[in-house]
Amino acid sequence: MALAVVVGAGAGAGSVVFRWCIKAFTQLFSGHADYAASPGADNPHAPWLGPYFVLLAPLIGGLLYGPLVNRFAKEARGHGVPEVMLAVAQRGGRISPKVAVVKTLASALTIGSGGSVGREGPIVQIGSALGSTLGRVTKMTEGRLKLLVACGAAGGIAATFNAPLAGVFFAMELILDTFSAEAFGATVLASVTASVIGRAAFGDVAFLHLPDFHVDHLAQYGLFAVLGVVAAVAGVGFSRFLYLIEDACDWAWRGPEWLRPAVGGLALGLVLLALPEMYGVGYPVLQKATEGGYAIGFLLLLLVGKMLATSLTIGIGGSGGVFAPSLFIGAMLGSVYGTGVHHLLPQSAGAVGAYALVGMGAVFAGASQAPITAVVILFELTGEYSIILPLMLAIVLATAVSRLLSHDTVYTLKLRRRGVDLEGPARGAPIGAQHVGAVMEPLPSPLPASTTLADAAELLSLSGHGALPVLDDGGHYLGVITAQAVAEALAEQPEDAPTLAGQLAEPPAPITADQPLAQALHALLSAAGTGVPVLDHKQGKPVGWLSHQSALRAVHAAA
Structure with missing residues (x-):
């Protein structure tokens, strides 16, 4: 929690520096605090060019940030958020500290010289790089390191847009892709700290000023x-x-x-x-x-x-x-x-x-x-x-x-487009790259939906799986019934309890035989019992069984 506050403070300070750089470069290249507020105006630094200075601004900007990005941090190119998502999902939250400096300068130069992009991607990457660097310096575990990366992203969004709640949900929904009490608490601390710094620098005002709106008609x-x-x-x-x-x-x-940003800047200049x-x-x-x-x-x-x-x-x-x-x-x-x-x-x-x-x-x-x-x-x-x-x-x-x-x-x-699936294993990783069909076990004997709960309880106790697939009279897959669900149903009042296995069958998250094991592990961990059915990807019929033991055996063999 203390580190979350430190990361939030760093992200807040980084956002102040970043916005100052954007303003300074915009003033340098266009002669205006925000040229979009005075479109078509001359550049007071070069009045003889008239509005045609916009042809040169992206070219000069590209000559400055192109070599910078290419030499020191290629991951600073583009909009930034995908790189942070990849670092959290497959790289243990590790982001080079160079990214914070290079991204600040490259994005400020891009926007200041006329690039028609936003500043949320850069500040997310900047704050995340700060969080990753601090986590590695203090030798945090991988889970805590990822959380500090998310704290940096939350703090950057919060300070830049004066939006502390948005920073928290951006970090959890897009960066971590999970919601937990620990993640919420840490990102809130980082977001609040960054917001205090941002409000001290930019004021506590809404980012956009709009008139009051009301819905007057249904x-x-x-x-x-x-x-x-x-x-x-x-x-x-x-x-x-x-x-x-x-x-x-x-x-x-x-x-x-x-050289690509400079030459391409000529085309951008024509658009401007x-x-x-x-x-x-x-x-x-x-x-x-x-x-x-x-x-x-x-x-x-x-x-x-x-x-x-x-x-x-x-x-x-x-x-x-x-x-x-x-x-x-x-x-x-x-x-x-x-x-x-x-x-x-x-x-x-x-x-x-x-x-x-x-x-x-x-x-x-x-x-x-x-x-x-x-x-x-x-x-x-x-x-x-x-x-x-x-x-x-x-x-x-x-x-x-x-x-x-x-x-x-x-x-x-x-x-x-690069061949990276965030839900699958990291590229080149042997563990989890196998398909489920190669590691699954034979399918346990399914229960007919008309099986009574007493009979279902006996069959579940004999199966050793703690859960069994359920089929209706036509052989169609209905879901899985667990020993826990049967025990709870039998413990209820007789007049309220279900009587047949089909009434308790619930379909878990689907796992198919052609799915990578690393992707299927998410569904396996969230399922009740000791395993889940593996379905045929064309017909949706159960063809095998993926248990915790079979998954562990496959991971151990790959290691």
Whole structure:
């Protein structure tokens, strides 16, 4: 807990330095504190160039951060969060301390010179690197080291966006992928500590200032629900487009990697010249869109422009996050949708800005499939509670539709394209790489669903497994019945107790024969009894049995 506070303080201080660097480089390259607030203006440092300075800014920035990243920390390239997720899932939480310094400079240079990316990915990677370094210096166990990495991520988010709760849930939902009392307590301490430092430096104000919104008509909930579905498509589409452009950049570039950001910066400069609102993070443009400051046609142009500018920035080797761009895209989509329904249903549609706010959270949820983080972070970024119900509705629907459309998120897709599965074994690791079909045991004799509980109890005691599969009269798999469930049922009052095995059968998390053992271990550990059925991946019928003993034998043999 003491180390969590130290990591939080380090992440808070790191966020202050990072934001100062972004401001300094933006001022240096554009002559403005935030060029997106004055799109198309001249650079006072080079007034003779007029607005054409945006052609040179990304090129010069790329010449500075390209060699820096290529020489000292290649993992600082890109949006950062996938690298942290990989470090926690398969590398024991180990992140090089160089990443904190290189990521700070590279991301600040990328954003300051016009890169259309966010700052949440970099600060997550910076804070996580600090947590990992401190954990290794103090010789923490692997579990505690991973927790300190999550503390660094939570502290970075909390201090940068003045969102302490969002930092906690971001760390647990996306980085740790688990919820526990210990993880919650440690990340809260880190988040609170970082927030105190951030508020001392930046003030205790909401990140975005929005007018009050109210749901005045019940029909609006239906409109918000439709927006959630549309936003899911936009979130998944943004993820796919991001990596499509990155593939195109990989295909087109044949020179040294250190020069790629500079040459690619010329293409980015053309986008900025045509649409200067894309310069940097773009929060002033987002703010104006939520206030109804743009026409529908220009909002659509901003939406497409942000997808292109962000994808191009990442594709040429820039360093920055995709959270802020997803909010930007969501705000534009929500504003277009809100304006449209306001024209169609002027009496019941409500304020356009409410749709922009909901669109922000829903597109992020569609891209990240992290609904809790999306709800909390939108609430804290805006300080707007009156829209919480439609926000929750749209975000949950966006997450559900996104999971139907894609197994991967904007973060995990980057890793899967490299051949990395976070739920499987680390690449090259012999332990856990075997398929379940190669290590499973023969399937115990299934129980018919019509078996009485007394007979089921006797058969379970003879089986030695503590659990048996259950089939209905047609031979279809229903689930598993455990000795504990039977004992509890027989101990109940006779009039309330189930009488047949089929009534107590519950399907555990499915494990298939072609699944890697490391992936199946998660389901095995959470199952009752001493094992679970292994299913045929085509027909879903039980074909074998994976027990704790068989899994341990396979791991021992591989070791």
